[in-house]
Amino acid sequence: MTYVIAIVLGVAFGFSLNKAGLTKYHKVVNQFRLTDMAVLKFMMTALVVTMLGLYPLRALGIITFPAVPATYIVGNLAGGLLFGVGMALTGT
């Protein structure tokens, strides 16, 4: 059952990425060249919508949050710095 949910959610996820144009080289690279803000708009909209859904549901006691990604300052930051290099090189 979990696998069925995962497949359906994955399809919707991939669909949204495709429609946002994030499958295209120029969309991702132009975000870093600051000439096209679509990636940031897309990510931040998703963040806000998810927060608007999840926090009320948790406040009502309907759901609990899964384990939050671990914070280890040097690792997160170093990983992010390296990740940006790869992302700007490949545009993916």
Add this chain to the structure above:
Amino acid sequence: MNWLMKQIRKEEWSPYAAGILLGIVGILTVVLAHALLSESGAIENLAAYIGKAISPSNIYFNYVMPAQITFPVVLLVGVFFGGMLGALSSGTFKFRTMDSEQWKKAFGKQTWKRWLLLFVGGIIVEFAAGIAGGCTSGLAISGGMLLAPAAFLFIAGMFASGIITALIIYGKKF
């Protein structure tokens, strides 16, 4: 209804509309599966099958990212078909060699150059996701929605170095 179909068939949505769809997916992932939208972990789970064949006692591939079909692996399969569905819905589906007009203009026509950089960049991206504990979806978006400090450190790092890298490789064309 016709209006809706016309909107769905558009090749490119407003990033806000696509973001709302992803946001809903994010909510449903937590509500239905009590999981997060992680992607890079899936590739590590798959890589673990090869990694364990080469080094059976490797701690990382035995305990941190074991070789098994996890939730993200199935999600990744879905993402593949979802992207395909998106392209089919707008009639832009085709087999391509990862080419891009902008890339050709900036770096030349050779496909092998693009592929080499994709391969090297791919290694960097996956290795970096391993260090940081997630990628754009699994850490930046999923962590961000749970207000994990890790996510915001990652986003800050990603944009800082991404902008600098783009500045270097594009030079005057930036």
